[in-house]
Amino acid sequence: MFDFAVESQSEQSIFDSQKHFDFAVIGGGPAGMNAALYAVRKGLSVAVFSLEIGGQLHNTSEVDNYIGIEHTTGGKLSEAFHHHVLELGVPIKTGHLVSRLEKKDDFHITLDNGETYTAQTVLYATGGAPRKLGVPGEAEFANKGVSYCTTCDAPFFKNEHVIVAGGGNSAAESVVDLAAWASKITVVHRSQWRADQIILDQFKSIDGLEINLETQILEILGDTKMRGVRVLDKPSGEERIIEADGMFVEIGNIPKSELLNGLVDLNERGEVIVTPNQETSLEGLYAAGDVTTQPYKQIIISASEGAVAALAATQYLMHHKK
Amino acid sequence: MDKLLNEDVTKQVKEYLNPMQDHVTMVLFTQEDPCNTCQETRQLLSEVAALSEKITYVEKDLKKDAALAEEYGVTMTPSFVMLDKNDAYQGVKFNGIPAGHEINSFLSALMDMSGIDFGLASTIGSRLDNLEKPVNIKVFVTLSCPHCPGAVSNAHRLAMSHPHIESEMIEAQTFGELSQKYNVSGVPKIVINDTHELVGNQPIQEYLKTIEAL
Numbered sequence: 198m199f200d201f202a203v204e205s206q207s208e209q210s211i212f213d214s215q216k217h218f219d220f221a222v223i224g225g226g227p228a229g230m231n232a233a234l235y236a237v238r239k240g241l242s243v244a245v246f247s248l249e250i251g252g253q254l255h256n257t258s259e260v261d262n263y264i265g266i267e268h269t270t271g272g273k274l275s276e277a278f279h280h281h282v283l284e285l286g287v288p289i290k291t292g293h294l295v296s297r298l299e300k301k302d303d304f305h306i307t308l309d310n311g312e313t314y315t316a317q318t319v320l321y322a323t324g325g326a327p328r329k330l331g332v333p334g335e336a337e338f339a340n341k342g343v344s345y346c347t348t349c350d351a352p353f354f355k356n357e358h359v360i361v362a363g364g365g366n367s368a369a370e371s372v373v374d375l376a377a378w379a380s381k382i383t384v385v386h387r388s389q390w391r392a393d394q395i396i397l398d399q400f401k402s403i404d405g406l407e408i409n410l411e412t413q414i415l416e417i418l419g420d421t422k423m424r425g426v427r428v429l430d431k432p433s434g435e436e437r438i439i440e441a442d443g444m445f446v447e448i449g450n451i452p453k454s455e456l457l458n459g460l461v462d463l464n465e466r467g468e469v470i471v472t473p474n475q476e477t478s479l480e481g482l483y484a485a486g487d488v489t490t491q492p493y494k495q496i497i498i499s500a501s502e503g504a505v506a507a508l509a510a511t512q513y514l515m516h517h518k519k
Numbered sequence: 520m521d522k523l524l525n526e527d528v529t530k531q532v533k534e535y536l537n538p539m540q541d542h543v544t545m546v547l548f549t550q551e552d553p554c555n556t557c558q559e560t561r562q563l564l565s566e567v568a569a570l571s572e573k574i575t576y577v578e579k580d581l582k583k584d585a586a587l588a589e590e591y592g593v594t595m596t597p598s599f600v601m602l603d604k605n606d607a608y609q610g611v612k613f614n615g616i617p618a619g620h621e622i623n624s625f626l627s628a629l630m631d632m633s634g635i636d637f638g639l640a641s642t643i644g645s646r647l648d649n650l651e652k653p654v655n656i657k658v659f660v661t662l663s664c665p666h667c668p669g670a671v672s673n674a675h676r677l678a679m680s681h682p683h684i685e686s687e688m689i690e691a692q693t694f695g696e697l698s699q700k701y702n703v704s705g706v707p708k709i710v711i712n713d714t715h716e717l718v719g720n721q722p723i724q725e726y727l728k729t730i731e732a733l
């Protein structure tokens with residue numbers, strides 16, 4: 198039977214008349230949406246600019262660790278965040294990437310269609326993009342067997358053999374999600390599991406699951422599509438080939454901080470360095486969520502950082518409002 | 520028969536469609552069994568049509584109404600097109616049932632087709648003024664793909680913005696053979712004129728760049 202996941206719609210016309218905001222949020226994931234909620238409740242004029250709403254929540258099927266909500270899906274949580282913020286009248290511009298951020302007197306936010314908006318304070322909450330393995334064959338077989346979104350692409354591997362690369366929570370969840378489709382799942386991870394025990398416990402009921410820890414992927418092989426991977430068994434130093442029809446890469450994220458290069462301090466991983474109040478090294482510019490140096494990339498943590506940033510910006514504007 | 524849309528979803532859809540401006544007609548092509556998901560698509564379209572007086576839903580048979588199917592370039596079932604208030608085909612087509620996340624591209628196409636400004640004019644500007652060759656955009660989706668409706672809406676909006684552009688959603692599981700032919704194993708996958716490919720929910724700029732490069 199079919200289900201239907203209707204998403205709320207943002208009214209776009211307000212952007213025709215309003216071009217300046219007290220607090221502009223770049224990125225509509227958990228961090229950005231919670232920041233918008235807190236800021237508008239404080240009476241700031243707020244806008245959100247995001248390619249799409251929900252961010253990585255959309256790549257997550259089950260969410261079981263958001264306190265007070267015992268069981269939900271990433272899609273439902275995203276819709277709940279979106280609805281809550283829209284109800285408070287926050288204008289949200291979707292469908293466009295922010296392509297430039299500059300500080301003149303105010304911050305200038307330029308979209309990929311050339312439109313420009315200004316704001317006195319900005320929250321940068323662009324999250325992360327899936328990290329790639331960085332091995333030969335990965336670009337060639339991307340979307341020809343190699344996927345970075347389990348919820349999107351699992352149906353293509355019905356009764357097939359798939360590899361899951363990674364050993365954290367998202368890899369473990371990917372295994373659980375794929376069990377409904379694939380006939381065989383092989384996990385390949387270069388070190389030991391880092392996933393929550395409560396997710397690993399679900400593996401007991403999965404047939405045809407093989408786990409290769411301390412195993413490194415060296416190359417992705419195939420012809421018109423992916424056919425397998427060449428791996429190194431680290432303890433023995435031996436190489437071998439694992440044949441498979443597809444592979445889901447779930448090895449974490451890289452921060453999307455490219456718009457801030459040269460504007461604020463980043464660490465060696467490209468994460469935005471922030472104070473406990475989510476301030477960056479540039480006055481009036483805040484960062485929150487997965488894009489920051491905060492090591493635990495989680496929904497509730499990103500959301501709470503967004504709240505802190507909005508409150509800190511409110512405080513700042515009280516003293517500096519023009 | 521049980522309803523496809525439960526009470527909550529029915530309420531959401533009704534509210535969503537409330538601001539519709541002009542009339543929209545949905546023409547669904549089906550055929551006699553075997554037709555995977557024809558029945559469900561028929562039911563979805565009639566349930567949605569019942570939620571707004573601005574929507575008309577008609578059903579045609581791919582074989583018996585072959586001339587009409589040809590006019591809209593419909594070759595598979597289930598497949599439906601949306602017509603504007605003047606019953607003109609604007610190049611907006613759905614192949615397969617837009618359920619799951621894809622309900623969003625379906626609802627947004629109804630709104631857009633009814634004349635609600637989708638704000639693309641300034642983005643497109645004069646970039647398509649010189650477009651003369653026909654452009655076909657296929658967007659392959661799965662119903663569990665949250666990034667897919669955005670890709671479909673972008674493509675459909677381009678179709679509504681230019682007479683030479685047509686756009687079709689293709690539900691990859693219903694049309695498995697076609698998906699294999701196009702080597703689809705990741706969605707959304709956007710194929711333009713069968714030669715150019717984009718993967719992922721790309722901003723409209725990327726569509727425009729690809730169309731300009733054809």
Ligand SMILES: Cc1cc2nc3c(=O)[nH]c(=O)nc-3n(C[C@H](O)[C@H](O)[C@H](O)COP(=O)(O)OP(=O)(O)OC[C@H]3O[C@@H](n4cnc5c(N)ncnc54)[C@H](O)[C@@H]3O)c2cc1C
Binds near residue numbers: 225251322496
């Ligand atoms: C598979 C998977 C499973 C997970 N499961 C869980 C879980 O069960 N529980 C949990 O707590 N956490 C989970 N996480 C982690 C959680 O999803 C993230 O920590 C959280 O989404 C980060 O929120 P964020 O707001 O910082 O960024 P994101 O969620 O990444 O959102 C960023 C937003 O910014 C937008 N954006 C980026 N760049 C631009 C730009 N230039 N212009 C405009 N918009 C832009 C994007 O479109 C996106 O909407 C999971 C992650 C993954 C990948």
